[in-house]
Amino acid sequence: MDELRQTEARVEQLIAQLATTPRIGEQVEELVRLLMRLYGDGLARxxxxxxxxxxxxxxxxxxxxxxxxxxxxxxxxxxxxxxxALDQVRPFLGSHAGDVELLGVDAAGLARIRLLGACDGCASSATTVEYAVERAVRAVAPEVTGVRVESTPPQLPLLQIGSGPPPRCPVPTGPGARA
Known part of the structure; x- marks a missing residue:
């Protein structure tokens, strides 16, 4: 797999270098497009x-x-x-007492993911988890244009509602107490 990534990087590097010479760069781009179409049509068949x-x-x-x-x-x-990819990274997330939810991949290729559980509370843990999630996603879906990791909205404290009026605060007594 590393050899594949190195080859991809070298192809991009060569195209960038050839693009600096306009006439040759245009011809090379056309050649690459035609070869890509040929191989793509072959794979489709x-x-x-x-x-x-x-x-x-x-x-x-x-x-x-x-x-x-x-x-x-x-x-x-x-x-x-x-x-x-998220299923593959879940065991790691479990070690951080968290989980992850796929919110979707939009038409532009942006994958939106939400952290759940303890992963959301600790900054260093969240950064580690985000990195693991992004690596896993890019390994299986290189066409994704980005990975946006969202946190769960903070939960407000639950208010207790009881019957009747709220209990009265005791009136302070003793030295310095005001009535």
């Missing part, structure tokens, strides 16, 4: 010809999964994959 369960097996492989995501061919939605 493969996924059409295979039964769904075999496509799911292919999608379980990290490299194939990233290619399917790149060409918008992954058999599982972004939201489903993000939910799976």
């Amino acid at each position: 493969i996924t059409e010809l295979l039964p769904g369960d075999q496509v799911a097996v292919l999608a379980a492989d990290d490299l194939v999964s990233s290619l399917l995501i790149l060409h918008d061919l992954h058999p599982r939605s972004t939201e489903d994959r993000v939910a799976d």
Whole structure:
């Protein structure tokens, strides 16, 4: 997986370098677009010809999964994959006496997540949990444009309502007491 990430980073670096020479950069961008379309169409044909369960097996492989995501061919939605990532990180969250809830992934690709339980109260714990959640989400859904971790709104203290008037405060007595 590290080799894949290194290759992706090198491709981006080369494209950025070639883009500094306008004519060559434009030609390289067109070449990359055409190759991407060719490979994407090939992958689309493969996924059409295979039964769904075999496509799911292919999608379980990290490299194939990233290619399917790149060409918008992954058999599982972004939201489903993000939910799976949260399921994977829940045992870690339990060690911080907390949980997490997926609020959704919007059309722009922003994943909104809410921390629940003790993770919400401690700043260092919340930062650690947010980092773990973001890493897990980005590992399975690199197309997500961002991860917004929201805290649960603070709970107001519960007021006791009883029957009858409230008890009277005792009248202070003793030296210095005012009546």
